[in-house]
Amino acid sequence: MKQFLLLAAVAALVFATPAFAPPAFAQGAASGDAAHGKQLFMADACYTCHGTTGAGGGPAGPALAHQGLPAEAIMQQLRHPQTRMPAYTDKILPDKDAADIIAYIQSLSQGPKQNPKDIPLLNQ
């Protein structure tokens, strides 16, 4: 269990590491169906580590919302994760479904980001 936690902690760093998201991919956008992607996000258990709104779960899974993650980087992480995150091969997650999930993840960055300074409970 402890070993898993340590590896999960490493996982938390990956999306935040600039080396993982090269600038050339930074504007990469997905063309999938975000609504279907949301269904898959829940059904395929992405939510268990990343939260149902992509808010993240600490060492278990980093935040995905409002991170500006490029499509190519998300696909790379799904297929060949650089962490303890399980790999989603095309056998269990076809390209079309992966694209839909990526579209949903990217949609999580489109709404306004909650400013912590506007939340009194976070300023005490």
Next chain:
Amino acid sequence: MTQRKNGTGRKAGCEKTASVGRRNFLKGATLAGAGALAVPLAAPPQAQAQAANAPPKPAPSIPAAPNREAERGTPPDHVGETQSSSGSDFMVDVMRGLGIEHVAAFVGSSFRGLHESLINYGMMTEPQLDFLACMHEEVSVAMCHGYAKIEGKPMAAMMHDTVGLQHGSMAIYNAYADRVPIFLITPAAPDVRTRRNTVPFFHSVQDGAAIVRDFVKWDDKPASLQHWAESATRAYKYAMTPPYGPVLLVTSTDMQEDPIDDEPAPTKPKPPKLAPPQADDGALREVAQMLVNAEAPVLACDRVARTPAGMQHLIELAELLQAAVVDGSMRMNFPWRHPLNQSSRGRAVISQADLILGMEMTDFWATTHSFVPHTEYSTRRSVKPGAKVISLTAMDLNFHSNYQDFQRYPDADLALEGDAEASLPSLIAACRELIDQGKKSNFELRGKKLADAHQKALTEMRALAAEGWDSQPITVARMVMELYNVIKDEDWTYASGSQMQNQWPQKLWHADKHHRYIGDAGAYGIGYTAPATLGAALANKKHGRVTVSINGDGDLMCCPSSLWTAAHEKIPILYIVHNNRAWHQEIMALQVMANRMQRGTDRTHIGTTIRDPYIDYAKMAQSMGVFGQGPITDPKDLEPAIKKAVDVVKRGEPALIDVVAQGR
């Protein structure tokens, strides 16, 4: 010893008709049994007339106890025997002489002697030794675990012989791994002649302590009351000498129940004043030299602060050196919002350090190493080449071989054996002697940089906490901060661990008193939280503190009867059920395997989720007499629910709120 003012019980050694030793009595047990059966025939005429006029009694569906025994062919119990003293009264006196105030137990006939002494003697005379009713030995032991971490001394748990000890064993292991003192008692009936019927044979064992010997600090099976008194005092001494740990006395049922006829009469040794082991002074001076000369020293700690003094010592050392502190949060070692607290960025700080002093570390190796991403077992040293690693711990003074809680070998350059809290004053004094004005100026610059880094990390954590603030299921950060907002002006204890809550309290709350936090289970044995935090609340009761516990739903269902004990014993505590409707960590572990096998995660909810049906924790709490609210699904409903529950707790009662929340 004084009589309890409002008590109605007897005084020690008060009126009894005869003093007949149990063993002597047994010699005539058959005759006595026959005499007991003859009693109705010898009833006076008046009684016979009353019996004749009384309405007929319904036939009992279950035979009265003596008949049951007769049907089984075993002798009746000792009806009519009286005595004026008992070994268990003496044991009660020994325990309270050691400062033990509570004994938790799930009732068991093998300790009926001690049970009777506790309720009629220990609870009725001063200083009181209370009996706390539990429904499972895991609850009894875990209550002791949490209690000791607040109160700084052991309470006792009694466990029925064999099966009770088996129930309690996981909780004992948790306490052992968490280095917590607990005074444990399990009975034994070594003489076949005194086992009352069939059942005690199933529960009798040659070596009662064997099943837990690997994870208690010491055990004994005293052969006399004098032996019991000496071993109890020795057990207390071992339990309370760092590294702390649970101790066990296997206690003869006969010795509990029999009158005291020892010659000379047993006496109690006086409780010792204990001095913890301090590391060698010369080695501490060497460490001081290295710390003062280091450019980026890190003070890493897991269980440094056994007492409030330990926290103050660590603050003094950190501020003297203006050194980074990385707190593993096994105890309340260092204020969470102190500018030198770098725990939120611990990996980065460790990787930049040129000296790491690890104090009372659970897994020091993991502090200085990391796993290579996407590999199972490849690791790398995560400290700079040439960085020095020093360990200071008393944990090495009590390791057993079988259980592997010693972790990977930390490969330290210098290893000091000694209790960190006891050693810190000498280390501080040695450092102080070596610090000149030039070093002070450098240290101040270092401290300013660390303070800036602390503030930056806090800002980043707040931004993360804000994400999904109004979402449903409720984010864990929102749940945690709504709780803090209500209790922050109280004298509170956050008694549960926080690993499953992403350590949001450590990242966002102010905490600067030793009793604010007590760490986690020790051995990661699930089922710790509800009973252990209840034990902490028991200790906090006399201090008037508000105890709160964020309890995972899966963990709660291991020991749900903790709620009944909370209500029955009137222990004020607020349970927030972090209801993610799963054994959440296990879902993630199973997903790894499912995808490795390329079978997908569609079925990984099987055996890992708590659904179909969902559990209504508020109703469960209410059924056991605990004020229950929920399930709360809208974050806007949290504040009023928590306020209402805290009011209940401040009235001296337990409360529970079921919060449907994100996984982490």
